[in-house]
Amino acid sequence: GEALNILLLAGDGIGPEIMAEAEKVLGALALPVTLDRALVGGAAYEATGHPLPPETLAKAKATDALLFGAVGDPRFDNVERHLRPEQAILGLRAELGLFANLRPAKLFAGLEDSSALRPEVASAIDLLIVRELNGDVYFGEKGTRTTPGGEREGFDVMSYSESEVRRIAHVAFQAAQGRAKRLCSVDKANVLETSQLWRDVVIEVAKDYPDVALTHMYVDNAAMQLVRNPGQFDVVVTGNLFGDILSDQASMCVGSIGLLASASLGEGRLGLYEPIHGSAPDIAGKGIANPLAMILSLAMLLRHSGGDEASAARIEAAVAKVLADGCRGADLGGTMGTAALGDAVVEAL
């Protein structure tokens, strides 16, 4: 087939270290791909004065898939908001129309005792969080204004339109059709008008998927149920903000945030693939970051943007084998470094 064009965006903190391991794995697969690289996040800000430079955005728009490390650097926490490292990932999601964020969570065999949850609770986890990624309070009007009483006030407008909810609902229902056919929509409709519209539209879309069982849950209850009995969930669909919170929470249930990959998809083939953990500045440069979420993100890239299910499954099986064999990095109480874990995956391929 034609070569798949992949843009590598390593970013900040542990980003470059874990990206190197994903490249190792990609190399070992010897697939027809072309690789390019670009600056992003704090690294890009330092070099060019902008976290998402025009050259990077242009390359991103022209490629088939983006493999993304992490952005965030405390040195730039006090620069103007639109120049902070995080704006790079928010900008890419918005500019590329990547509205559907898929975050699967499943306990790998051998990690039953690594979760903070009791083994019998953790073993039951096999869920997919479908997070909307282009709307909500992330992208509404925001700023600081002065109240009538003369005080500073920060504000952010939360909103969802019908079409925004409809398209993410379709993605979620279709994902549920390919799994256990259960979809739980999470909102806060007892307080938020944004949630009420969300719920109304999800119910409308449900008519197209009579084979999927739809339920609704308030976000506070969902956060509780994700601890109490995460095994009850198949696919969860929710907005940008609640999805951010619940997916990070779910990650801990499976033992380490260093194991969770994500795909951010739009209408076409182009997708962005990234571990759900951040740049972890505290451990950057030490060679101890867990590269498995990054490697699993590569698997998602090959599946969704590359249409290469076989290679994706090969990588996932190799990661599972490595974990089943007892390979552990510092995040899981072990001693294997970033490169050693990458090597182990290559070995297992």
Added chain:
Amino acid sequence: GEALNILLLAGDGIGPEIMAEAEKVLGALALPVTLDRALVGGAAYEATGHPLPPETLAKAKATDALLFGAVGDPRFDNVERHLRPEQAILGLRAELGLFANLRPAKLFAGLEDSSALRPEVASAIDLLIVRELNGDVYFGEKGTRTTPGGEREGFDVMSYSESEVRRIAHVAFQAAQGRAKRLCSVDKANVLETSQLWRDVVIEVAKDYPDVALTHMYVDNAAMQLVRNPGQFDVVVTGNLFGDILSDQASMCVGSIGLLASASLGEGRLGLYEPIHGSAPDIAGKGIANPLAMILSLAMLLRHSGGDEASAARIEAAVAKVLADGCRGADLGGTMGTAALGDAVVEAL
């Protein structure tokens, strides 16, 4: 001393059942109190057409303390938002200026194996969530509007002003001074301007409390850390929405949401005390609801509005004894009903 005036607001679902047990405990203490009752929530809507009738609000404004059961009834999920049962609790919080919601979470001895978390993780929990209760996206402008493209769009404005953040920050720092002197402020300052103002003001207020160690955490990370290692937290201060989510999540870490009480306080003596669980319509009327969170809410009432630390501590010790003795309701895998649990607490007093 003078009699403490308490207004009992049983509300919906399991509210009346658990309220009866709190009254039993109050009766057994034989304190100088006067009790009054009023309708609230779906029960009030059914009887009067409004979930928070003027008579109830007038009584609430005139009393010393409100003991609140729960509101929420699926029969009224489709009435106009301002008439839904939940508006009663939101209305009381707003009308009475109850801006500080205290939600303590600590594992009771004997419940080490009841948490979904591993016993060694759960045993370390001893935290207090201080949730702001009068602002945020709960009380901003909200509604449905039409987009330029002619679509329906739901919206809710999130905001915090300096003075709103300042007063809750003072409550949290003072609470930390009375505990382990560590305060973690939770926000999403990398995305939200509301959070940035929140963080800036909390840092300003920190100057008045040099003995308290202040840290900041993003809400997604906090949701993860509350599973991974909840023992790291002493006092957590956060806004209305994040506090709603994180406190429900924390409740599961201690075994059952049926054990968590809360106090909602304003500038004066008046406070509202309620279990953090809801009306649980699915088990209402069956006599199996756990009354312990309600009884522990009574203890908080006597402490904060009654200034009666001795009685509060007596109730808390009795609840701890009942649990240590192995008394368990359905929520904790046991067979004791609501009344039997209330009787056991009275017995233990």
